[in-house]
Amino acid sequence: MEKKYEAIVIGGGPAGVTAGIYLIRERIKTVILEKMLPGGTPLNTQRIENYPGFPEPLSGKELMDRFLAQAKNYGLEIREFQEVKKVKKDGNVFSIETEDETYETYSIIVATGTNPIKLGIPGEEEYIGRGVSYCATCDGPFFRDRVVAVIGGGDSAFEEALSLANLASRVYVVHRRDTFRAQKILQERASESGKIEFLLNKKPVEIKGDEYVKELVIEDTKIAQKVSVKVDGIFVYAGSRPDTSFLGDLVDRDDSGFIITDDNLSTKTEGVFAAGDVRKKPLRQISTAVGDGAIAAFGVQRYLLEKKIYLR
DSSP states (O other), X not given: OEEEESEEEEOOSHHHHHHHHHHHHTTOOEEEEOSSSTTOGGGGOSOBOOSTTOSSOBOHHHHHHHHXXXXXXXXXEEESSOOXXXXXXXXXXXXXXXXXXXXXXXXXXXXXXXXXXXXXXXXXXXXXXXXXXXXXXXXXXXXXXXXXXXXXXXXXXXXXXXXXXXXXXXXXXXXXXXXOOSOHHHXXXXXXXXXXXXXXXXXXXXXXXXXXXXXXXXXXXXTOOEEEEEOSEEEEOSOEEOOOGGXXXXXXXXXTSOBOOOTTOBOSSTTEEEOGGGBOOSOOOHXXXXXXXXXXXXXXHHHHHHHTOOOO
């Protein structure tokens, strides 16, 4: 089955949905292809406090429900469970292949976000779903009154540690450096929680257990001494990387795989734009993703006008 559009947005997170809203309001025939459920990374965030216009904190799901409601009010088409496998270009036309469909379009906005980086230590793969998790919002309720460890030192690690502190009896935050990267306000809240303990200059080296996780082995980064910490769950927030292999050589990437764009969010291929966490940028937040989505949509609009491409 072949479907033809003026613009296709790959990814249904904040950047993708924003781009879709801007495009559909300009009467550009657009579809969003989302490999899972629309909403993106914010769906896993329990508490958002820094998105302008909301004086009271709200969950990522609540915020993205508002994004999606607005998009649907404008008639934006969003297709779920459409993971893009390959993108090809022939002249001015792009062919986008998913598992069971092929789409054609004259322009693309890549807004696929990132995937969590795994620790790559013994026991990690073995215990995924049996104590090892990459989403505290999803799996936290399974660890009520249990002891858990959070791996990482950034905002995500602290946000999830604070969320877990409402459920677990004890939360260890394990970080390989002697200082954290998280916002000071998050560090202060964690220090005041009474349930969170910091393990600095420690790196995880092995996960042990029987049917489920029982221990996290950590090594002191200064003296190379190993100790075991008894835990029931381990939540990994060791950073993230994009997966843009489906684009082949249509885009340039930095050493970490993030797409390189110009100020207009254009890539090296005419008609291909990138927005949100998937591109090389200094700050990855919902607010910056929204800005990217708007800029990329404007770039698409200008590109289609220059090429005089219209389906109507």
